[in-house]
Amino acid sequence: MSDANGSTTSTREWPEEPSFDLYFQRMLNQQLEGVKREMNERISNLEQNLRVEHVEHLKGTEQRLQTVIRDSFSLRSPITPPVQQTPPPPPPPKSGPDEEDYKAQIKELQRQLEAKTFECDDLKAKSDKNLQMLQRELEQEQRKTLDAQATVAALRIMAPHGTPDVVLDSEICEKFRQVRWWTQRVVATLYTADKIGRIGVDESKKFFDELGKTKQKLWKHRIWAELYVQLQALFYTNWLQFGLGEKYQQLHLDLSTAEKGLYEALNKGYPGGFCRKEIVQWRHATLRCADLLSGTHDSPTRYYMTIRQYFEPVRTADKKDLEKGDARLKKLCDEWYALMMLMRRAHDSFNFFMPKTDMPVVGYEQSVEEIITEGSASEKGEKMIKGCLFGGLVKRSHDNPGERITLEKAHVVVATKAPKKDVKEKNGLHDSFCELEDTRR
Structure with missing residues (x-):
């Protein structure tokens, strides 16, 4: 302009x-x-x-x-000039x-x-x-719309449906296999079988004392088996706390107490596992309430630190393997946590089981899988279970809780033993396997 x-x-x-x-x-x-x-x-x-x-x-x-x-x-x-006409x-x-x-x-x-x-x-x-x-x-207005959508989604979860959200057996089995694979990777990378260092926590003292009395070539097998035991003890026995977050510690403690009391009351009135249906219904009801309350879930970090301290004496000294192994251990804890959440939300009941040691393999081929053989494979004799590297997975149907279905076999260490005449007759699967029941839920 x-x-x-x-x-x-x-x-x-x-x-x-x-x-x-x-x-x-x-x-x-x-x-x-x-x-x-x-x-x-x-x-x-x-x-x-x-x-x-x-x-x-x-x-x-x-x-x-x-x-x-x-x-x-x-x-x-003096001369007068002629008069001239001047112009106007x-x-x-x-x-x-x-x-x-x-x-x-x-x-x-x-x-x-x-x-x-x-x-x-x-x-x-x-x-x-x-x-x-x-x-x-x-x-x-956009923020209000997003908040309203989140509230509607949460209310839809709480609203009763004709059929609850279905967690397929294949999902749980796939997650179970991932956990088992990561466990093997952690043992192969993070832990060494050369020597036992200084024991850092009292909880692992007994294990490493017994490990020191074992042949060094078998240390990896024992560490593998102990890692599984510690992981299932941490995650499986504490999964009542999963999903509510640290902000609601008192609430999930109250829910845990109520669920245990409900189980005990129903188990007294209906022994034999027939109260599993009511337990599942209670579990789904509490989870729907918990989903609205939880802002963040419990982090598996504290379980990672517990496992790390427990196996500190056999951690590798190689910096590259140590870094890779720690990353795999964190991933393993995350996968365990995800598996526990799937099992908790499932309509049916899922449990881990471990075979007892010094039991024959014959007759239990559908429940155990031989992964490692101690001694010579050419030795003659009866194959016996010497240890469990990773437990198996069984399912009890919501409609038929008395039926036990093996979904994943237990991975075991087998050794050949000369047959004896006084071997006791096998009394069935339940006498030879220790199954973690729902009392831990």
Whole structure:
């Protein structure tokens, strides 16, 4: 935009405004253009008139001087010059608008231009303020919408359905196999079988005392088996606390006490495991309430630290393996936690089992899988279970809790033993396997 002095002021690029503001802006620009054209025309006319008047004034002054000189000379001279007809004096110049009036008009136009510019800036400032206010209101409405959607989703979880959310057996089995695989990776990377270092915690003293009396080539097997025992003891016996977060310690303690009391009461009235259906219903009800209350879940970090301290004496000294092994141990704890949450939310009951040691393998091929053989594989004799590297997984159906279904076999260490005549007759699967029952839930 150019003002009366010819200076140029830059105009700001504004974002698109509502249609009314755009129309008003265009109208204002048109008025400003008209005022500018009118002002330029008036200034041009004023300059032209001033030039014409100045020229005519100069011409009239010259003629008047000639007349005065001529008259003076005639009075002094005795000879009377012939009378000459003098031309009529030039007509007075046309009276044009006064210069002061033009200056006053120019100042008035400048004042109007400044007033219009001020109004335009004020209007743009108000438009920006209104736009920012609308943006804040829009953000608030969006947040309210997201909160409402989260609440609706939570209420849908609590609302009764014809069938509860189904956790498939295949999901639990797949997660179980992942946990088992990560356990093996941790043992292979993080722990060494070269020597036993300083024992850091009292809980592991007994284990490492017995490990020191074992052949060194069997240390890895014993560490593997002990790692499984410690992991299932930490996660399986504490899973009542999972899902509520540290913020609700007293609440999950009350729920745990109530669930244990419910189990004991139902077990007395209906012995033999027939109260599992009611326990599952209670579990689903408490979980739906807990999902609304929990902001963050318990972190498996504390279990990672417990395992790390327990097996500190056999941690490898290799920095690369140590870093990789710690990362795998953290991943293992996360997978265990996820497995426990799946088992807790399942409609049916899932349990771990461990075969007893010094039991024959024959007859239990559907429940155990030989992973390691101690001694020579060519030795003749009866294969006996010497240890459990990783327990198995069984399922008890919600509709038929008395039926026991093996989903994953237990991984065991087997040794060949010469047959004896006084070997006791096998009394069935339940006498040879220790299953962790729902009393731990």
